[in-house]
Each structure stands twice: as C-alpha cells, then as structure tokens.
Amino acid sequence: MDNPIRALTPNPIGPFPPLPDPLPPLPQPPAPLPPRFPLPDPFPRPPFPPFPPLQLRSLRCGCYLINYTPRTPLAVSYDGTIRVECHSNGRTASGDLYQRPAIFLPPLPIPFPGPLPRPQPRRPFLLPGPNPANGIPILSRSRYRYYLRITQLLENFTVAQSFTLGFEMWRFTASNSWTNEGSATAEMRWTTAPTGYPSPSDYLEGDVVNSAGVTVGRLTMGWVSSYLRKATVEIDRVSRSEAPLNSGAGHDWRSIFDEIGWDLNLIESDSDVTEPSGESWSDAEMHAAMPQRRDSADLDSEWRYHLICVRRLDSTSRGIMYDAFGTDSNNVPREGAGIASHWPIPNADPWGLVKGKRFGAATAPYFRTAVHELGHALGLFHNTIDNGFMNTTGVIAAAGTATTPFPNNVKWQFADDDLKRLRHYPDPFVRPGMVPFGDASTSTPPISPTDLEIEVTGLTLKVTPLKVAVPIGAPVRVMLELSNDGDQPIDVPESLSLKHGAVRGYVIDPSGTRRSFVSLMRCVEDHEFVELKPGKTMAHDMTLLRGAEGALFPAAGIYTVVVDVFWEVGGMEAVVRSDASVMVEAATDEKHAEAAAKILATPDAHLVLVLGGDHLEEGVEAFKTALDDPTLRPHFAYSEARRKAQRFGKRRADVSAAAELIDDSTVMSPAELEDAAEIARKIDDKTAAGKKLKKCLKTKSKELPMPQSSAKVIEDL
Amino acid sequence: MIEDLIGEWEKLESPACAALYPVRISFLANGNYQGSAAVSGTFTLWDVGSYELIKDDELELSTATDAVKSYRFALADDVMSLTDEADCRFTYRRVV
Numbered sequence: 001m002d003n004p005i006r007a008l009t010p011n012p013i014g015p016f017p018p019l020p021d022p023l024p025p026l027p028q029p030p031a032p033l034p035p036r037f038p039l040p041d042p043f044p045r046p047p048f049p050p051f052p053p054l055q056l057r058s059l060r061c062g063c064y065l066i067n068y069t070p071r072t073p074l075a076v077s078y079d080g081t082i083r084v085e086c087h088s089n090g091r092t093a094s095g096d097l098y099q100r101p102a103i104f105l106p107p108l109p110i111p112f113p114g115p116l117p118r119p120q121p122r123r124p125f126l127l128p129g130p131n132p133a134n135g136i137p138i139l140s141r142s143r144y145r146y147y148l149r150i151t152q153l154l155e156n157f158t159v160a161q162s163f164t165l166g167f168e169m170w171r172f173t174a175s176n177s178w179t180n181e182g183s184a185t186a187e188m189r190w191t192t193a194p195t196g197y198p199s200p201s202d203y204l205e206g207d208v209v210n211s212a213g214v215t216v217g218r219l220t221m222g223w224v225s226s227y228l229r230k231a232t233v234e235i236d237r238v239s240r241s242e243a244p245l246n247s248g249a250g251h252d253w254r255s256i257f258d259e260i261g262w263d264l265n266l267i268e269s270d271s272d273v274t275e276p277s278g279e280s281w282s283d284a285e286m287h288a289a290m291p292q293r294r295d296s297a298d299l300d301s302e303w304r305y306h307l308i309c310v311r312r313l314d315s316t317s318r319g320i321m322y323d324a325f326g327t328d329s330n331n332v333p334r335e336g337a338g339i340a341s342h343w344p345i346p347n348a349d350p351w352g353l354v355k356g357k358r359f360g361a362a363t364a365p366y367f368r369t370a371v372h373e374l375g376h377a378l379g380l381f382h383n384t385i386d387n388g389f390m391n392t393t394g395v396i397a398a399a400g401t402a403t404t405p406f407p408n409n410v411k412w413q414f415a416d417d418d419l420k421r422l423r424h425y426p427d428p429f430v431r432p433g434m435v436p437f438g439d440a441s442t443s444t445p446p447i448s449p450t451d452l453e454i455e456v457t458g459l460t461l462k463v464t465p466l467k468v469a470v471p472i473g474a475p476v477r478v479m480l481e482l483s484n485d486g487d488q489p490i491d492v493p494e495s496l497s498l499k500h501g502a503v504r505g506y507v508i509d510p511s512g513t514r515r516s517f518v519s520l521m522r523c524v525e526d527h528e529f530v531e532l533k534p535g536k537t538m539a540h541d542m543t544l545l546r547g548a549e550g551a552l553f554p555a556a557g558i559y560t561v562v563v564d565v566f567w568e569v570g571g572m573e574a575v576v577r578s579d580a581s582v583m584v585e586a587a588t589d590e591k592h593a594e595a596a597a598k599i600l601a602t603p604d605a606h607l608v609l610v611l612g613g614d615h616l617e618e619g620v621e622a623f624k625t626a627l628d629d630p631t632l633r634p635h636f637a638y639s640e641a642r643r644k645a646q647r648f649g650k651r652r653a654d655v656s657a658a659a660e661l662i663d664d665s666t667v668m669s670p671a672e673l674e675d676a677a678e679i680a681r682k683i684d685d686k687t688a689a690g691k692k693l694k695k696c697l698k699t700k701s702k703e704l705p706m707p708q709s710s711a712k713v714i715e716d717l
Numbered sequence: 718m719i720e721d722l723i724g725e726w727e728k729l730e731s732p733a734c735a736a737l738y739p740v741r742i743s744f745l746a747n748g749n750y751q752g753s754a755a756v757s758g759t760f761t762l763w764d765v766g767s768y769e770l771i772k773d774d775e776l777e778l779s780t781a782t783d784a785v786k787s788y789r790f791a792l793a794d795d796v797m798s799l800t801d802e803a804d805c806r807f808t809y810r811r812v813v
Contacts, residue, residue: 373783394749394766
C-alpha cells in the first residue's frame with residue numbers, strides 16, 4: 001500500500017525538527033505594529049479600496065484550523081493547526097497534523113427477503129473533523145503525526161488571489177523521534193469559508209505538490225483564533241499557602257500568556273488541599289495529589305497544567321516541576337508543578353528587597369517561580385540569556401545591584417528564544433502528556449504507526465499469558481480473546497490462530513529491544529470473516545518461541561508481548577491491539593542452562609514446534625535436550641507428543657508414545673488441549689496410557705478458560 | 718574548601734549512566750553553576766542552578782527540574798569525583 005505522504009522527496013536533515021526560521025521580508029514593507037497577542041494584523045486591509053479597485057490581502061495572524069487530505073482513495077485525512085506569528089520581520093509559522101480517526105458504519109438493513117450476501121468487511125468511514133466554531137482545536141495525543149516546518153508563506157500582502165505556502169513534513173514517532181519526509185508546496189487560494197469559521201474571508205485551499213511536481217493532496221486552512229495555542233492552568237493549594245496570581249506589579253497569568261500568544265484559562269480551584277505528612281511535600285505526594293484534586297484530567301481534549309501550592313517541599317526550596325523522571329509514575333509527563341509558600345528567604349544578600357521574607361509573602365518572586373515551574377511543564381529548560389522566566393531565581397538574585405535589587409531586576413517575560421519555542425515547538429514538546437521533560441534522544445523509538453491503520457471502535461482484545469512466569473528456554477503460550485463491547489455487530493477474521501494470518505505482534509525485552517513475530521504458515525485460501533455480535537467473544541491462543549529477529553525471550557527478565565489482530569478493509573488496515581507481561585526466569589541449574597541455550601540457539605527448534613516432523617535434525621535434537629531437562633520438559637512435552645502422534649515418511653504415528661509424554665505437569669494452552677483430544681481419540685481407552693491421557697486432559701480443561709466448544713470436545717472423550 | 722570547586726571543569730570519565738550530566742560545568746563564586754551539554758540546545762541534568770558543599774564529601778546541586786540532589790563527592794589533584802543517588806560515578810577535571 002502506497003502512502004502518498006511518502007511520495008514526498010525525502011530530505012532527512014537530522015533527528016529533531018528545526019523550528020521555522022523567520023521568513024525574509026519583501027522589499028519596502030509597511031512598518032509593523034509591535035507583536036502583542038491577540039495578534040494585531042501589521043498590514044491591515046485599507047479601509048477604502050484604491051482606484052482602480054484592488055483587493056489587498058494578507059495572511060491574518062493567529063491560529064488556523066487546517067486539514068490535509070492526501071490524494072488517495074483510502075480514508076486518510078489529517079486535521080491540525082498552523083500558527084502564524086506576526087512580527088517586525090514579517091511572519092513565522094509552524095503547524096501540526098493529527099490523523100483523523102475512522103470507524104466502521106453499522107450494516108444497512110436488507111430491504112427485502114432474498115439470499116444473504118457473503119459477509120464482507122465493512123468500509124471505513126472518516127469521523128468529522130474539528131468544528132471551526134470551537135476555535136483552536138485540541139486533538140488526541142495518540143493521533144499526532146506531523147510537525148509542519150513552514151519555509152515559505154505570504155509575508156506581507158498581495159493583490160493576488162493566492163500565495164505559495166512551502167513546508168517540510170516531519171514525521172513523529174513516540175516517544176520522541178522525528179523524520180523529515182520531504183518538502184512540499186501548496187498554492188493557497190482565498191475562498192469563502194464553509195459554515196462555522198469565525199472569519200469567512202480568512203479561509204484558503206490549495207493542492208499540495210511535492211518536490212517532484214506531483215500533486216499529493218489538498219490542504220485547507222481557515223482562521224479560528226487570534227491566539228496561537230490554548231491551555232488551562234489549574235491552581236490548587238493548601239489552606240495556608242497563597243495562590244500565586246500576579247506579580248504585584250501588573251503582571252498576571254493572562255497578560256504573560258497573551259504575550260506568548262496562548263489563550264490561557266486560569267482556574268483558581270481548591271484552597272483546602274490536605275497535607276499528607278506535615279508541612280513538607282515529597283515529589284511523589286504532589287504527583288499523587290494532582291489526580292485527586294484536579295478538576296479535569298482529559299489531556300486529549302484540554303491542555304491542562306496543574307500547579308499545587310504547599311508550605312514546603314522536600315526536594316528543593318522554592319519550586320519544582322516534579323512530573324519527570326522517576327516521579328512521573330503514571331508516565332504522563334509534564335502535567336504538574338509545585339511551589340513552596342513557606343520557604344524562608346535568607347535574610348542576607350543577594351535577596352535584595354525580599355530578604356528575610358516568607359516566600360509566599362514575597363509576591364513577585366513567588367509568582368515568578370510559579371510561572372518558571374510551569375515553563376518547565378511546557379517543556380522549557382533553564383535559560384540564562386536574560387533575567388526572564390526560565391532563568392533561575394538564584395541567578396537573577398545574584399545579578400541584583402544596589403540600584404536594581406532583586407526582584408526589581410526580574411524580566412517579566414520569557415526570553416525571545418523561549419517565546420519562539422512556545423509559539424512554534426511541535427505540539428508534543430509543549431503539550432502535557434507527550435514528550436517527557438528533557439527527553440531528547442535517549443528513548444528507543446517504537447515502530448512508527450501506519451496511517452493506514454483504523455481503530456475499530458467496540459472491539460477489545462485481551463492478551464493473557466498461560467503462565468505469568470516461564471523458565472528461560474521455554475516457549476511462551478498466550479491466550480487471546482476478542483470481544484465486541486459495542487452495540488453493533490462487527491465483521492472480524494474468522495480465526496485468531498497465528499496461521500490464519502490475522503494475528504501478529506512483537507515482544508519487548510527488558511532492555512527495550514523489540515522482536516516481531518508472525519505466522520510461519522499462512523492459510524492460502526481467502527480469509528473469511530465472521531460477524532461478532534455485541535457481547536460476544538472469540539478466543540484462540542498461540543505459542544511463541546522465535547520471531548524474525550531470533551529468539552523472542554533470550555534472557556531472564558520481564559517482557560511485554562504486544563499482539564495485533566488485523567485485517568484489510570477498504571484498502572486500509574483495521575487493527576485491534578493489546579499487550580501482556582511475562583516474566584522469564586533465569587536458569588535453575590547448569591543442565592537447564594545448557595538445554596535453554598540449545599533451544600535459543602537453534603532456529604529449527606521453532607520449526608519443529610510449529611511443523612513437527614523428523615527432517616529438521618538440529619531442531620529435533622534441541623527438543624530432546626529440552627525434554628531431558630526437568631525444568632523445560634513440561635513446556636515441550638505436548639509439542640513432542642504431537643510430533644510423535646503424526647506419521648512422518650516411513651515412521652508410523654505412535655500415539656502410545658505421545659500419550660506417555662503428557663502428564664499433569666505438561667503445559668498446554670486451550671487450543672493445544674483440544675488438539676490433544678485427537679491423540680486421545682486414537683488411543684485405545686482401555687489401555688492404561690489411554691485412560692491416563694483422557695483423565696489428564698479432562699482435569700486440565702477444568703483448570704483453563706476453555707471456549708465452550710473446546711471444553712465439550714474434551715468432555716466427550 | 719568551596720574555593721577548590723570554583724572554576725571550570727570538564728567531564729573526564731563518563732559511563733553510560735552519567736550521559737545526562739554536562740560535559741563542562743562552571744562553578745561560580747556566588748554559589749551558582751552553569752553546565753553545558755555535549756550538543757548545544759540539548760538537555761543536561763545540570764543546566765543552571767545553585768550548588769552547596771554540605772560536607773567534605775557531599776555536594777548538593779539544584780537540577781534542571783529545580784529539584785536539589787545530593788552527590789557523594791571527592792576532590793584530589795584537580796579531579797572531582799561524583800556519585801549520584803543511583804550509584805553512578807563520574808569525574809571532572811579542572812580546566813580553568
């Protein structure tokens with residue numbers, strides 16, 4: 001499947017998207033106004049058209065709701081924003097794209113009696129995009145796909161009906177990996193906005209052309225706000241701490257964020273937060289209090305930052321952005337910060353006019369620290385270029401002089417480079433719950449999500465390991481359950497067996513390395529679909545040992561097994577995903593270690609596990625080594641029994657030998673248990689081996705979550 | 718003793734666990750420090766902050782999140798050895 005985005009000419013220039021440069025001005029621009037937000041238009045339209053009448057147009061400053069739809073029959077579309085900042089040198093702009101979700105429509109009723117059509121997978125349907133009447137859109141973090149580094153746009157004004165927009169598309173992969181997928185241009189033409197846009201004349205559309213001159217999609221952009229971004233800051237406090245609401249010198253949250261170009265909603269909320277262990281709070285206590293006291297926590301519909309004001313802090317004097325590193329126990333970075341109202345400012349130099357005061361009573365530095373910590377939550381680092389918000393209090397205080405003592409030397413602004421970051425950083429760097437604080441390059445990027453994936457609303461996949469802990473060298477058996485929790489029937493693949501071809505996945509080892517697995521065998525006939533009715537579940541299981549990159553569980557430790565159930569529909573891919581953890585235990589003794597090493601180092605062992613047969617001699621030998629080891633034997637006994645129960649060449653099937661291998665200790669999944677019933681049926685049930693096997697299988701079937709039909713097969717033995 | 722710290726230091730020994738500590742750090746006489754990452758603009762745990770010698774063998778620094786962290790500390794022959802709370806040991810050599 002071709003992704004039209006990839007048709008853009010690749011131009012990788014580094015791992016992180018550079019911010020857009022200020023664009024060069026055209027000759028003789030009119031003098032612009034100072035950059036204040038909401039952004040005034042520095043080149044306002046003339047009140048009276050000149051003669052002959054010419055309509056002068058300019059790109060209005062602020063936030064545009066955009067949509068990029070690649071030229072493809074597939075249901076792929078992106079929504080997002082372009083932020084246009086107006087300044088003395090013209091305009092700087094940047095943007096972000098989020099993939100629009102798609103769902104399946106419920107089936108149409110059959111209008112008249114007739115033969116039932118063969119079940120076909122339903123086609124995906126794109127959900128509606130953001131409503132422009134709601135202003136700046138907030139889109140789901142999981143849908144984030146691209147940063148748009150805008151390299152060309154209308155700087156000042158034009159008498160034409162269009163202008164050329166040039167941009168680079170930087171693909172994001174969580175947690176923080178970026179790839180430049182190439183440059184493109186779009187000739188953006190003014191046209192009347194569809195219903196809902198607040199300014200019908202500030203709406204443009206254009207075809208997107210890649211650097212090879214190929215039209216790859218269509219872009220629309222409609223102005224929705226004078227601001228560039230929007231966010232909420234919620235302040236909760238203990239009763240004896242002040243809420244830092246302003247500097248006492250004319251600066252408050254709103255004015256500071258107006259300067260940045262952010263539409264800030266300040267919520268002064270709880271004033272009765274309980275102290276969990278006295279006046280001083282640990283980072284963990286603040287992190288725990290945040291979800292308890294926060295009014296709202298849906299970071300996919302609101303960029304909400306939380307500030308807690310307490311008397312003292314365990315980990316520092318004045319303030320901390322605690323939601324990072326080990327304290328970020330919920331792995332949702334940069335949601336919250338805390339400040340301490342009862343830190344006693346030293347009664348000494350360099351603390352200037354506030355020396356000896358309680359911090360909360362020193363309005364200006366207390367408020368400054370609150371904004372500083374929130375700056376960290378916005379992804380900013382310390383910045384000593386001036387005495388702005390991201391410099392440290394200590395550095396600013398030390399820079400005070402007799403004529404300008406601290407805090408009179410505080411600059412009540414973010415430094416220019418920080419302003420640019422807040423206006424033009426990619427969303428994941430600034431919005432809460434995306435890229436961790438300070439995380440530049442140390443994380444292992446997971447596989448990039450494909451834009452041809454569709455989430456299937458209503459379906460839930462449950463992945464459960466048969467054994468939570470297995471010895472090293474043993475295969476890992478995993479049970480899958482696919483449930484329809486919705487209220488509409490959904491077409492799904494008829495089987496969740498690996499060999500049916502609708503299941504794949506990967507395993508993440510303790511060091512973060514991932515190894516993928518798919519079926520070794522695929523059924524060649526067309527895949528059939530079945531209708532999974534609301535409230536119904538289908539189940540299967542699989543046995544994992546090796547994947548494309550070698551042994552899946554090569555060392556002791558905790559592994560994550562991620563499983564996709566997937567199928568093609570309408571040229572796209574429907575995916576339901578889930579995962580589970582498995583502990584692989586270290587070798588118990590030398591014999592176990594030797595057997596495990598042999599299994600892990602012998603690729604054919606996996607083939608014997610899947611295919612059986614005698615022809616893979618190294619694999620069969622590795623199997624025998626595992627069967628000779630008391631720790632591994634229970635995990636390989638069923639596979640060996642199945643191999644022995646099958647004829648191979650001139651070797652006859654030996655069901656008695658197979659039956660001897662299976663006992664109460666044998667590790668078997670529900671599907672393997674059902675298969676083992678076939679061996680039990682072939683053996684004379686008057687023999688001791690036959691009786692033993694049937695009893696064993698019946699006992700095991702009661703211990704496992706067997707599908708009803710499988711349980712009946714065992715019961716009928 | 719604090720005078721022995723003032724000046725500029727360059728990372729000498731840096732195991733993988735110490736990757737987030739700066740390649741260069743300046744300790745100023747006013748109790749503040751400034752660190753530099755290997756690549757300008759990238760993150761370092763000690764970017765700007767204050768420092769205090771708590772004991773002869775314990776140094777406290779405020780870090781990039783403003784949390785103050787304590788480090789085991791030793792100084793000999795213009796080589797400063799530090800060990801963080803995760804037992805990661807790394808060293809700096811005085812350059813100025």
